[in-house]
Amino acid sequence: MLNALRFIGWPLLVGILVALLLIQRYPQLVGGAAESYTLERAPQAIATTPGPNSYAAAVSGAAPAVANLYTTKVVEKPQQQPLTKDPVFQRFFSDSLPRQRRMESSLGSAVIMSPEGYLLTNNHVTANSEQIVVALRDGRETLARVIGSDPETDLAVLKIDLAELPVIKVGHSDSIRVGDVALAIGNPFGVGQTVTMGIISATGRNQLGLNTYEDFIQTDAAINRGNSGGALVDANGSLIGINTAIISESGGSQGIGFAIPVKLALEVMTSIIQHGQVIRGWLGVEVQSLTQELAESFGQEGRPGIVVAGVYRDGPAERAGLQPGDLILSIDGEQASDGRSSMNQVARTRPGDKIDIDILRNGKPLTFTAEVGMRPPVAATTPKPPKPE
Incomplete structure (x- = not known):
């Protein structure tokens, strides 16, 4: 009897294990619910529209209106001599050190925007340049003059005097x-x-x-x-x-x-072109985003807003009554979700226009009316890298 159990025991045990594995893998065999999932299948393509195998037509239309720029500027550096490297000497005679003047050249590009000869380029390409040479694709070269620049967007407008200029088509x-x-x-x-x-x-x-x-x-x-x-x-x-x-x-x-x-x-x-500079609206405030910690301190968890971090003396915001620590909720009806968007909104406002500013001060909602001023000009310095130039 014992030998018979040993003879059939192992096959029986193996069979039970196999059955358990099958039930786990295919529960529908014993009436269990099978795991389900849904796939979103793309429709079977009946006909396809291939993309262009060449962009030559696009390039031939745009490329003639893209010019090469060659700029030069004078750079002054102190002459390097053994004595001038002495810190004590530099401390007392730094202003009277002999200086070496040299020409520095750089490369860039520009886009011809109008037949009148207006070109767009980057401010960091032309800033402080002594001479700007514009080379057209058709082989013509001429000197350009800077009509104006805007370091805050890194744009500059140039003007050249040539006839029959190729002009680029403006997109959206x-x-x-x-x-x-x-x-x-x-x-x-x-x-x-x-x-x-x-x-x-x-x-x-x-x-x-x-x-x-x-x-x-x-x-x-x-x-x-x-x-x-x-x-x-x-x-x-x-x-x-x-x-x-x-x-x-x-x-x-x-x-x-x-x-x-x-x-x-x-x-x-x-x-x-119209004003010689970019005219932007200005409130005279420094703002920061409403972090979670600040939101908790204001009791405004989950509510957007920007915090007034500083107010310029005698600026539009100070004259309107804003103070550091105020929480701006909206500007002229637009929700103040982040500082950059709100300040861009103010910048697009015409100086002299009045806007309503809804704030929260010490838990109390207040509304102020400010007359937008004109943003003071920024020194035309070369922006920080990374720039391809």
């Missing part, structure tokens, strides 16, 4: 989509006009620390030194942005480039 930067084809046209490294292709990687990029007013188009089209001020165009050859900056550890293109949307560039250009 506010209707582009992530994934759209983008072409960058410029003069990288001075090799001559070059076209690179990529896609729109993102829109509305800000808080990069490049400019005061940031609303960048991000693209992976290769942008390198010399591309600054050149054109970013769509698949039809229409201008959608002015190539401006890159993020790179090596100094070369790593697929993260930024362009100023043409809509913003045109606003700046129009203001410079």
Whole structure:
């Protein structure tokens, strides 16, 4: 009897284990509910519309209106002599040290915007330049003069006097989509006009620390030194942005480039041509975002707002009655969600106009009316890198 149990025991045990595994894997065999999942399947394509196998038509329409820039500036540096390196000598005679003057040249690009000869480029390309040479694709060269610049958006407007200028077709930067084809046209490294292709990687990029007013188009089209001020165009050859900056550890293109949307560039250009400068509204406040800690201290968890960190003396905000520590809830009916958006809203307001500012002070809601002033000009200094130039 014992031998018989041993003879059938192992096969029986193996059978039970197999049955348990089958039940666990296929519960529907014993009436259990099977695991279910849903897949979203793409419709079967009956006919496809292939993309263009060439962007030559777009390039031929846009490229003639992209010019190469060659700028020169005088740079003064103290002459390096053994005695001048002495810290004591530098302390007492630094102002009277002999200085060496030399010419420094740089490369860039510009876009011909109108037959009257107005060009758009970057401020950091032309800032402090002694001479700006514009070289057109058709072989003509001429000197350009700076009509005006706006360091806060890193844009500059140039003027040249040539006949029969090729003009770029202006596109719609506010209707582009992530994934759209983008072409960058410029003069990288001075090799001559070059076209690179990529896609729109993102829109509305800000808080990069490049400019005061940031609303960048991000693209992976290769942008390198010399591309600054050149054109970013769509698949039809229409201008959608002015190539401006890159993020790179090596100094070369790593697929993260930024362009100023043409809509913003045109606003700046129009203001410079009409007024000689960009006129922006100004409140005279420094603000910061409402962090979770600050929201808890204000008792405003989950509610948007910006905190007044500082008020300029005798500025529009101080005259209206705002104080440091006030929590701004809305400006002229628009919710104050973050400091950059709210200050951009004020900048778009015409100086002299009045706006209502809803705040919270010591838990009490208040409303002030401020007369928007004109933003003081900013010194035309070269913006911080990363810039492809």
